[in-house]
Amino acid sequence: MAGCGMISALAVVHNEEKQLADCLRSLAFADQLVVVLDKCTDGSKAIAQQFNAKIIEGSWDIEGERRNAGIAACDHAWVLELDADERASPELGQEIRAVLQNPTADYYQIPVNNYIGKRLVRHGWGGSFGKSEYGGLFRRSAKHWGSDRVHPALRWQGVKGHRLKNSIVHYVDRDLRDTLQRLNRYSDLRALDLRDKWQREGKRDSALNNYRRFLSRFIKCYLGRGGWREGGYGLVLAWCAAMYPLLSYLKAREND
Numbered sequence: 001m002a003g004c005g006m007i008s009a010l011a012v013v014h015n016e017e018k019q020l021a022d023c024l025r026s027l028a029f030a031d032q033l034v035v036v037l038d039k040c041t042d043g044s045k046a047i048a049q050q051f052n053a054k055i056i057e058g059s060w061d062i063e064g065e066r067r068n069a070g071i072a073a074c075d076h077a078w079v080l081e082l083d084a085d086e087r088a089s090p091e092l093g094q095e096i097r098a099v100l101q102n103p104t105a106d107y108y109q110i111p112v113n114n115y116i117g118k119r120l121v122r123h124g125w126g127g128s129f130g131k132s133e134y135g136g137l138f139r140r141s142a143k144h145w146g147s148d149r150v151h152p153a154l155r156w157q158g159v160k161g162h163r164l165k166n167s168i169v170h171y172v173d174r175d176l177r178d179t180l181q182r183l184n185r186y187s188d189l190r191a192l193d194l195r196d197k198w199q200r201e202g203k204r205d206s207a208l209n210n211y212r213r214f215l216s217r218f219i220k221c222y223l224g225r226g227g228w229r230e231g232g233y234g235l236v237l238a239w240c241a242a243m244y245p246l247l248s249y250l251k252a253r254e255n256d
Helices: 020-025 044-050 063-073 090-101 176-201 207-224 232-252
Strands: 007-013 032-038 054-058 078-082 086-088 107-116 119-121 133-139 143-145 154-156 160-163 168-173
Touching: 007 020, 007 063, 020 032, 020 044, 020 086, 032 044, 032 063, 044 054, 054 063, 063 078, 063 143, 078 086, 107 176, 119 232, 133 143, 133 154, 168 176, 176 232, 207 232
Parallel strands: 007 032, 007 078, 032 054, 107 160, 107 168
Antiparallel strands: 078 133, 086 168, 107 119, 107 133, 143 154
16 A cells, blocks of 8 residues: 555544643644644634644534544544544654555554553553554544444444554543543433434333443453453443443433
């Protein structure tokens, strides 16, 4: 596959003035910065302007739709997609540049170093509550987000490449209090998605399936993905990953 080596770095944000500058500064190796401002009322726009970013402003209720709008706004053939709480290291930038000199695939997985506060938590992520890697580097035509409010599904086109060696740094939560608040916020949004799905399909998931999912996700994150190595942090993460679908289901049924 021929490569042009030109890359757009994309950040989709909502009121991220405290983090956006550090994120964009870490993307200095990119040929273009694209920032999607979703219902921003803080100083995020001014910060994006300081970095000469291409700015897309709007209001989206569906996460997948705003991310797709960002991808469509990118001018180059390759896209690196980050969130405002993520940072690309110089080493990752060099690796990406090297890969794009002669790309052999249409999208690549990037490993993630996740921090809760100042603590690097390496193990136990998953179950729609965290990521140990993600398809962050891709041809603009290769990635399409689904129509969900939170954790939209992905549709890929083309050839999947190797996992890059250098990591994205992800400042997931300020502390465990933040982690639990995120569980509540995510499950609120997921409950709305579930109600839309049930109305569309004329049926809903069973409680038994969600109880089974709770158990399997806890075992997968705590034992299979090594959450036990992280002590109490791993236990909390496994519990949150397991609770996410069950809590979403129970919230979706509250008004039945």
